[in-house]
Each structure stands twice: as structure tokens, then as C-alpha cells.
Amino acid sequence: MKLTILGCYAATPRSFTNPTSQVLDIKNRLFLIDCGEGTQVQLRKNKLKFSKINHIFISHLHGDHFFGLIGLISTFALLGRITDLHVFGPKGIKEIIEMQLRLSNSWTNYKLLFHELESNESETIFEDEKVIVKTIPLKHRVYTNGFLFQEKTGDRLLDFKAVQNFEIDKCYYQNIKKGKDINLEDGRVIENAKLTFDPIAPMSYAFCSDTKYYESIIPIIKEVDVLYHESTFLDSEEALAGKTMHSTAKEAAKIALKANVKQLLLGHYSTRYATIDLFKEEAQTIFAAVLLTDDGKVFEF
Structure with missing residues (x-):
């Protein structure tokens, strides 16, 4: 299981940081998770093949998580894509994208299939012979889901x-x-x-961004191999985290501890801090196995 971080900072892009987007390579499937502004540039920088991305998962309709989607969809068309593209996201994602395509007279020459999400309960949204994907209902200012990616048990x-x-x-x-x-x-x-x-033990990856501290997700992500959990703020801004419905690094660590996950990845950092090392230091006061995401960083599990 391989995870490439294209962007992991909150709010607006900067010359040296990018908003949320990442690519999960699991069982030879390439899943794009969120698509902040600049995603396609980051895909090129990280030498990831556009043609292998057939499924895109959008957590919520705040711009730093999907403003790169229309550009990527248009680029796919310019590159002569013919393979179907599936987009999973909150109700409204289809209207937003199709309006831009219609007004710019830029319809795709491939099938663009939207799977709009509305449920407040965890549900299976993708499944094939090797991988299953479920939603993780989160608690944010707008309707938001995380995503749980699970390998199926392979052959003996x-x-x-x-x-x-x-x-x-x-x-x-x-x-x-x-x-x-x-x-x-x-x-x-x-x-x-x-x-x-016995077959190789199947791997699992849980993506949780954006959300306030929300213990209801614990049964869904229990004992996953890797948990990515947003950590927009440090504990000194706990009140601001509550107001904006985000999490602190310490709160992300509490979720990891209670869910008994093997590895915690932090991300979605506010750019107000001088160094992201502070997030790791704070989280490790609660949970030891903490790694920091950063733009361009690759994790292999």
C-alpha cells in the first residue's frame, strides 16, 4: 500500500504548499482522494500516471478539497481519455462540475459518472474483487465524509x-x-x-478530513493499519478548532489511541505555525506512532 501526498495544508495554496489531495495505490488501484487546487500539477511533479486514475473521492464541498477537479477533468479530455471516470462526493458535486462544462462548452469525450453521497451512516460506495471502499461520516460545517479503503483477503x-x-x-x-x-x-x-x-494480511487505510473531534468514527476505523486524520490546529487554538469544526493534533491522537490504529498520519495544517514539527510533538504526548504528511511525501506500508 503506497500513499503519495500531493497537498496537505489547509485553506489556500501558497508557492510552497498545496491544499488537500493524495493518491492511494492499493492492490494496483490508483485512487485520488480530494482534489484541491493544483492537484494536476502535483500529479505531474510526482510522476503519477493520469491514465491510471479511474476513481476520485471528494470529502466535502469546501474549495480547498475540490477546486482542482474541473481542471483535472478538462485535462483528461485534452489528453484523449476514453476510460470512464467515477467521481464520488456530496450531493451537488455533479451540478457544480456539469455547470462549468456546459458554460465553457467543454464536454468530455469519456463517460463522467457521478456517485453523489447523502447518507449520514457509513455505507459501501465502491467494491471490486480486490478492494472495498466505505464512507466515514464526519462532523464539519458542511456535509463531509472520510473514506475507508480496505483490501480484501487475497488467495492463499x-x-x-x-x-x-x-x-x-x-x-x-x-x-x-x-x-x-x-x-x-x-x-x-x-x-x-x-x-x-495463509494469505498476506489485508491492509486498510482511513482518510479523515475535515472534522471536529468526533468519537462516532471510532467503530468504523477500529484497528486500521493507517489513519490520516486532520490536525488543523495545535492545542493552544482548541477554541478556534471548535468554532471552525476542525481538530487539533492532540485530538487526532486521541482518536488514534481510542481506535487502536497502527499508524497515525497528520495533515491539513494551518499555515499560521512556523513548523509542522510542533504537530507531531503534541500528538506524541497521546499516541506514539505519529508521522507527518507533507507535500510530495510518499509512504509505503
Whole structure:
């Protein structure tokens, strides 16, 4: 599982920082999560293939989380894209984008499919044979969702020494990896457990931005491998965090601790602070396994 941070700062872009956008590479799927202004430039800087992005997830309709979307959609068309593009986001995202396309007479030559979200309960919004994506209802000034990305358990792993010892033909390998026992020509039945190892443990990633401190998300993100949680402010601005319905670094750490996650990533920093190291220092007073996101940073889990 690989995460590329395209932008992770709050509010407005600056010459050296970008608003929220990140790319999750999981099971060879490339998911774009939020699309702040400048996202397509950051995609180029980080050498990520535009053509591999078929699903975009927008958390909410504040500009620093989706103002880059219309530009990316238009660029896809200019590049001759023909593959369907799926956009998941709050109700209203379709109207906003289609109005811009209509008034600029810039309709796409590929299918642009919107999946508008309205539920206040967690729901499955994407699923294929390898990955499932669920919403994480958050508490912000407008309707907002985080997203939980979960790998499905893969095939069992072949014990090559065992299958060779039993002289099992390669044509049976796929069935063995699917967990089936094997009947040999001499009548023996070889149990699958003697031919395979357990599959690699599936990974999970939870994206939570923007939100006030909100314990209702804990059952949804319980024991995830990696949690990205917004940390707009430090504890000294706790009152401002409450007023704007954002979180502090310490509050993000409390959520990570109560959810028993393996790793916490902080982001969505206010630009009022001289260094983002302060966020890590504050969070680690509550939860030890803290990493800081930053524009262009890549995490491999």
C-alpha cells in the first residue's frame, strides 16, 4: 500500500504548499482522494500516471478539497481519455462540475459518472474483487465524509516445496490458491493446509478530513493499519478548532489511541505555525506512532 501526498495544508495554496489531495495505490488501484487546487500539477511533479486514475473521492464541498477537479477533468479530455471516470462526493458535486462544462462548452469525450453521497451512516460506495471502499461520516460545517479503503483477503500462498513433493500438476495451482483440497490420481486427498500458507494480511487505510473531534468514527476505523486524520490546529487554538469544526493534533491522537490504529498520519495544517514539527510533538504526548504528511511525501506500508 503506497500513499503519495500531493497537498496537505489547509485553506489556500501558497508557492510552497498545496491544499488537500493524495493518491492511494492499493492492490494496483490508483485512487485520488480530494482534489484541491493544483492537484494536476502535483500529479505531474510526482510522476503519477493520469491514465491510471479511474476513481476520485471528494470529502466535502469546501474549495480547498475540490477546486482542482474541473481542471483535472478538462485535462483528461485534452489528453484523449476514453476510460470512464467515477467521481464520488456530496450531493451537488455533479451540478457544480456539469455547470462549468456546459458554460465553457467543454464536454468530455469519456463517460463522467457521478456517485453523489447523502447518507449520514457509513455505507459501501465502491467494491471490486480486490478492494472495498466505505464512507466515514464526519462532523464539519458542511456535509463531509472520510473514506475507508480496505483490501480484501487475497488467495492463499502456494507452498512450492509441498506441491512438488506431491508431484501436483501446475494446472491445479489456481484451485489450490483458492483454498481447495486436491484429489490425486491414486485416490489420496491432499488437504489444502498441507499445500499452502495463509494469505498476506489485508491492509486498510482511513482518510479523515475535515472534522471536529468526533468519537462516532471510532467503530468504523477500529484497528486500521493507517489513519490520516486532520490536525488543523495545535492545542493552544482548541477554541478556534471548535468554532471552525476542525481538530487539533492532540485530538487526532486521541482518536488514534481510542481506535487502536497502527499508524497515525497528520495533515491539513494551518499555515499560521512556523513548523509542522510542533504537530507531531503534541500528538506524541497521546499516541506514539505519529508521522507527518507533507507535500510530495510518499509512504509505503
